Amino acid sequence: MAKIHNTMDNPIYPYPTSITENERSKIKGHKAAVLWFTGLSGSGKSTLANRVEQILCLEFNSHTYLLDGDIIREGLNRDLGFSEKDRTENIRRVGEVCRLFTDAGLIILTAFISPFREDRDRVRNVLPEEKFFEIYVDCPLSVCEQRDPKGLYKRIRNGQIVEFTGITSPYEEPLNPELILKTAVVDLETCARRIVDMLLNSRIISTL
Numbered sequence: 001m002a003k004i005h006n007t008m009d010n011p012i013y014p015y016p017t018s019i020t021e022n023e024r025s026k027i028k029g030h031k032a033a034v035l036w037f038t039g040l041s042g043s044g045k046s047t048l049a050n051r052v053e054q055i056l057c058l059e060f061n062s063h064t065y066l067l068d069g070d071i072i073r074e075g076l077n078r079d080l081g082f083s084e085k086d087r088t089e090n091i092r093r094v095g096e097v098c099r100l101f102t103d104a105g106l107i108i109l110t111a112f113i114s115p116f117r118e119d120r121d122r123v124r125n126v127l128p129e130e131k132f133f134e135i136y137v138d139c140p141l142s143v144c145e146q147r148d149p150k151g152l153y154k155r156i157r158n159g160q161i162v163e164f165t166g167i168t169s170p171y172e173e174p175l176n177p178e179l180i181l182k183t184a185v186v187d188l189e190t191c192a193r194r195i196v197d198m199l200l201n202s203r204i205i206s207t208l
């Protein structure tokens, strides 16, 4: 069994399982992938991820899982806050969850602001190249603030929140995303169908 070291310099021996991702995917009838939605709070990540998951499950019989920021922060990452260091660790852990879930053969949809380019690129780099789709949910701050689906912008303007992406904390736009969706001018259904088309063109899914 191959010996490797983790970052704490402990020797570890990953077991070479007989069943591979390919076999798991074949049973499911589609390939594994990560749809990584990134953008400001209120840009439409959760809404889009939810609609795309619906289409994939109900129209394409796909095996999916949606990882949403708040749910992960409620459980797996409940020990993390919103400092730069914690945001980076938040995304690193989500990237590792994505690595496991793609190995399981699933299509993962993630809805995290993930404001730092380096953090998103790190996730890209732990996954097989053809499996990572960075989707930039591009929406002006003024529109996000007007939508304010969780009332967070109101709270920051009232001084109840200190660290907030786009206002007191930076958002680094993707330089080379697989897809850009301008949700202030393109409606939800059109955006969702563009993602599904991308998956069809990349042969992650196929028409039944």
Ligand code: ADP
Pocket: 039, 040, 041, 042, 043, 044, 045, 046, 047, 048, 111, 137, 147, 149, 182, 183, 184, 186, 187, 188, 189, 191
């Ligand atoms: P985020 O997950 O990015 O914080 P949400 O999905 O929670 O954002 O909220 C986005 C809001 O914008 C929702 O109220 C949604 O109905 C609205 N919206 C308007 N147009 C679009 C669109 N084209 N795509 C996604 N959401 C949209």
